Amino acid sequence: MELSGKHIVVGITGGIAAYKSASLVRLFVKAGAEVQVVMTPNAREFITPVTLSTLSGKPVISDFFTANTGEWHSHVDLGLWADAFVVAPATASTIAKMANGVADNMLVTSYLSTRAQVFVAPAMDFDMMRHPSTTRNIATLSSDGCIIIEPAEGELASHLVGKGRMEEPETIFKTVAAFIKQNNIKENNSLDDVYINKNALAGKHVIVTAGPTRERLDPVRYISNYSTGKMGVAIADEAMRRGAQSVTLVLGPCEARPSEPGIKIVNVESAREMLSACLDNFDSCDIGIMCAAVADYAIENPADKKIKRENTAVPDFKFAKNPDIAATLGERKRNDQILVGFALETDHELENAAGKMKRKNLDMIVMNSLRDKGAGFATDTNKVTIFTSDGKASAFGLKDKHAVASDIWDTICVKFQCSEN
Ligand code: C5P
DSSP states (O other): OTTTTOEEEEEEOSSTTHHHHHHHHHHHHHTTOEEEEEEOGGGGGTSOHHHHHHHHTSOOBOSSBOTTTOOBOOHHHHHHHOSEEEEEEEOHHHHHHHHHTOOOSHHHHHHHHOOSEEEEEEOOOHHHHHSHHHHHHHHHHHHTTOEEOOOEEEEOTTSOEEEEEOOOHHHHHHHHHHHHHHHTOOSOOOHHHHHHTTTTTBTOEEEEEESBOOEEEETTEEEOOOOOSHHHHHHHHHHHHTTBSEEEEEEOSOSOOOOSTTOEEEEOOSHHHHHHHHHHHHTTOSEEEEOOBOOSEEESSOOSSOOOTTOSSOOOOOEEEOOOHHHHHHHHOOTTOEEEEEEEESSSHHHHHHHHHHHTTOSEEEEEETTSTTOSTTSSEEOEEEEETTSOEEEOOOEEHHHHHHHHHHHHHHHTTOOOO
């Protein structure tokens, strides 16, 4: 069966469309998935837990505790158990809570604890749907990596006609099933898998470069690239979660910031500044991950005043080659250090990535291709193939960047046997 062995959390919130969630649960169960329904307290006003527990074959979870036994429901266990986490219908209120981390019910706490891909199917009245605050919150969820299943247009509960009807259960089902299939999410994403690696980086010092660099043309202009820094920031966060003793993030100018506390951020602007920050920190590190999109050229003769358009002459900039930070660290690398690079390619991906790993003396290279939709710059997802210096390669499906960071650390930890000491 299409989804056999897969674990799906269906989160139901308090809206008229909640009755459609029964069909959604049924579709997942019919496809062979194990379904755990989590309801917000309001959702129970719209559809009974008995209907859903009968369809899913499991007691519905709604509260942190079972009232009569005092049994605690672990939102962490539930979040980690899931291969996919589907919130349908998602009301304006739950969307706002998810976007802002307001963890006052079982659904939102489980959402905050999950590593699975999250799907959000909004359903609300026309004016609520188009309100700037809802638009803002949906955009936040989307940039946090959730897949938004846009509501359809039609007659709403208020009899207004417009956008706000939850998408049909069949469409939600197909979207989730296609994602799981494409990403070949491993069966039995069990807690054991997660706990094996939980402290794998204990005692390790890690340095990560992330984001773009800027090369100055004059005091107000620069040359840069589309890197958002999200991939490198996710790698730094994941290192911290796996118990690294220190994580230094050398960060080019971008908006992404780590969410784990304790990461030392060194903000830099140009490639030369990035190199200098790396040289200051690399020797004391065990593992370096070079994720930054470093400009290949600097401007040798930036203007010290703003260049005026009225000037008749076209500016005569001279380019100078920037240092290759990864290669410089590769030359310095001791045998007890691991250095990982990235290769963003548009053609001849495998040869180029393998060549770079050798040339820069890296132990591992993470290749992403701009030919893959959803991979590379300015997306929340990535699709990578990881090469190690022993000639092995592993290809992964399209995933959100947090999941990719986890795959990268899994590969490092397994390959280089990072242990607790
Ligand atoms: O040669 P290319 O830019 O494709 O190599 C990509 C890898 O090298 C990435 O890991 C990137 O962070 C690193 N790099 C670097 N310094 C440069 C150019 C690339 O560290 N000047």
